[in-house]
Amino acid sequence: MNGMSPIVQTVARFAKVFILLFGIYLTFTGHLSPGGGFAGGVVIACLYILLTLAYGKKSAFKYFPRKAASGLDSVGALIFLLVACLGLGFGGVFFANFLERNYPGASFSLLSAGTIPVNNIAICIKVASSLFLVFIIMAAARVIEKKDGTRDFKQDEEE
Amino acid sequence: MGIELILIIILVFILLGSIIAVEIRDLLSAVISIGVVGFGISIAFLFLQAPDLAIVQIAVEVVLLILLIRATIGKGVKTTHAHINWPSLFLVVILCLGFVGFACVAFQELEFGAPVTANNPQAPTNYYLKHGLAETGSANIVTSVILDYRAYDTLGEATVLFTAIIGALAILRGRARKKKGDKE
Amino acid sequence: MILPLCFALFVVGLYCVLTKRNVIKIVIGLTIMEYSVNLFLVLLGYKKQVIMSQVQAPIIEKITNLDDFFMKAVDPLPQALVLTSIVIGLGVTALAIAICIRLYQRYGTFDISEMRRLKG
Numbered sequence: 001m002n003g004m005s006p007i008v009q010t011v012a013r014f015a016k017v018f019i020l021l022f023g024i025y026l027t028f029t030g031h032l033s034p035g036g037g038f039a040g041g042v043v044i045a046c047l048y049i050l051l052t053l054a055y056g057k058k059s060a061f062k063y064f065p066r067k068a069a070s071g072l073d074s075v076g077a078l079i080f081l082l083v084a085c086l087g088l089g090f091g092g093v094f095f096a097n098f099l100e101r102n103y104p105g106a107s108f109s110l111l112s113a114g115t116i117p118v119n120n121i122a123i124c125i126k127v128a129s130s131l132f133l134v135f136i137i138m139a140a141a142r143v144i145e146k147k148d149g150t151r152d153f154k155q156d157e158e159e
Numbered sequence: 160m161g162i163e164l165i166l167i168i169i170l171v172f173i174l175l176g177s178i179i180a181v182e183i184r185d186l187l188s189a190v191i192s193i194g195v196v197g198f199g200i201s202i203a204f205l206f207l208q209a210p211d212l213a214i215v216q217i218a219v220e221v222v223l224l225i226l227l228i229r230a231t232i233g234k235g236v237k238t239t240h241a242h243i244n245w246p247s248l249f250l251v252v253i254l255c256l257g258f259v260g261f262a263c264v265a266f267q268e269l270e271f272g273a274p275v276t277a278n279n280p281q282a283p284t285n286y287y288l289k290h291g292l293a294e295t296g297s298a299n300i301v302t303s304v305i306l307d308y309r310a311y312d313t314l315g316e317a318t319v320l321f322t323a324i325i326g327a328l329a330i331l332r333g334r335a336r337k338k339k340g341d342k343e
Numbered sequence: 344m345i346l347p348l349c350f351a352l353f354v355v356g357l358y359c360v361l362t363k364r365n366v367i368k369i370v371i372g373l374t375i376m377e378y379s380v381n382l383f384l385v386l387l388g389y390k391k392q393v394i395m396s397q398v399q400a401p402i403i404e405k406i407t408n409l410d411d412f413f414m415k416a417v418d419p420l421p422q423a424l425v426l427t428s429i430v431i432g433l434g435v436t437a438l439a440i441a442i443c444i445r446l447y448q449r450y451g452t453f454d455i456s457e458m459r460r461l462k463g
Contacts, residue, residue: 026214031297034210034402036305038430042218049225073324077317084314095310100296108405113297119306119313126317127430130324131222134437137331138229138444162391162398163345170348177352177375181359186367193371200378207385208400208417212425216381219433223374230440231367251361255354262350271345272391274418284420288413292403300401300416304423316427323434327441 003056012054019047027124031113037120041127048132057140069133076126083115083122163271165206173199190227194220211301349386352379365453366446370439377432381425388418 003009027040052060087096100114111117173196180192197220204213276282287304295303305313356379359372392398392415401419403412443453450458 031299031302033299034214034400036211036299036302036426038426039211039214039218042215042222042430046218046221049222073321077321080314080317084310095307095314097295097307100294104296107292107296108298113295113303114307116295116297116302116306119310120302123313123317127320130320131433134324134327135222135226137328138226138437138441162389166345166386167348170345170352174348174352174355177355180371180375181355181363181368186365189368189371193374196375196378200382203382204385207389208398209385209422209425210400210402212381212385212422212429215426215429219429223433223436226437226440227367227370230443248362251358255358258354258357259347259351262347266346266350269346269387271386272389274388274390276418277390284418285413287419288401288416291419292409298403300403300419301422301426304419305426309423312424312427316431319431320434323431323438327438330438330441330445 003059004054008054012050016047016051019050020044023047023124023128027120028110028117030120031116032108032110037123038127040120041124042131044124044128045131045135048128049135052135052139057136064132066133066136069129069136072125073129073133076122076124076129079122080119080126083118087115162206166203169199169203169206173203186231187228190224190231193227194224197223211299345386346383349379349383352382364455366443366455367453369455370436370443373439374432374436377428377436381428381432384421384425384428388421390415390417 023040023043026035026043027037030036048064084095087098088094091098097114105112176192176195180189183189201213201216204216276284287300291300291303295307297303353376356372356375360369363369397415399416401416447453450461
């Protein structure tokens, strides 16, 4: 997949920092204002889709290789499970908010609400890598014609 | 204007967009009409005081549009001019009109704007609204519901998303290549 | 009037799944049905007040009056359920589109009657 015209590339280069900042802001203040892990994750996935469409596949793989995307996907899910099991260890029940019961923060501040910001970050990482992975799979699959007339699939490997 | 009038206007707009998406023959125009439907739903969420949902809906719908355009572009864009099977089409239309008639009768018990849990002090909703800030420390009650009171459902959702992505990867994988020195 | 209109949207999606032959149109019908169910669930949780500007989202700010907050705020429980449902809908539709691309590779067409004819 090739890139697009220089106008699109220039605008993408200016806008990518702000979109990434907006996605991180939505994730971190999920417990204070509308947002949360899902909204932040989908916005960051849209950012990487924009970079892939504007610059072409090879440049976009430099930012975020495919193995890193599937690895981060699993890491996000494992952090979520780890916080749940720690809740079982420290709080007595699965998914207990053990940080809030032992070290409560001030209301309306960024470090309040216990394990909720940690869970938000894990969900954001997981959703962003999942959606980027599914876009790369569909964009990288090309139909090639073999010599005997049947069609076959070819996934472009990274080079 | 009351909230009902605004919602009826938005719903009529969404219905028109969806009927166009279903009936039009060009595939690319149908995919763009789905974008209109998703956008209308996001505005309806804003009027129903659900800002979390509006953000997630509009972002998810953009990703869905990109995936659908990737599937349809360059691959025989027009739909086929099917010969219409009149008896089965007639039966399906009768069934659909029957469903809508059933809905008009059955939904008279549900009054819009007065949920069943509003007057019951023991419903879980009123408990979450009263004690959410004190027990979890988070000011956004929806976040405290999905990540503290009902975090198990979020674990289930993460599992379903993971499985769907692995399924898509497994379907679209190319054939495993043999090394050059292998014999069959 | 609002709830039957939402159900009519669901029925439009059902009609599309039942009668169309192009497999991409079937995926579009499935998407319409999912959107309509999410909207229906959120519609069930709305609380009407006498003045329209008194209805609140379930988010507490520093200036909120905590005494009658739980009378004026809309229901947070349907919103929490619909939030996960939207993201799951995206995953399922991505899987369906992957199946469509694979079907095109195998049979060369998107039409399901042609596929039935070619399979034999």
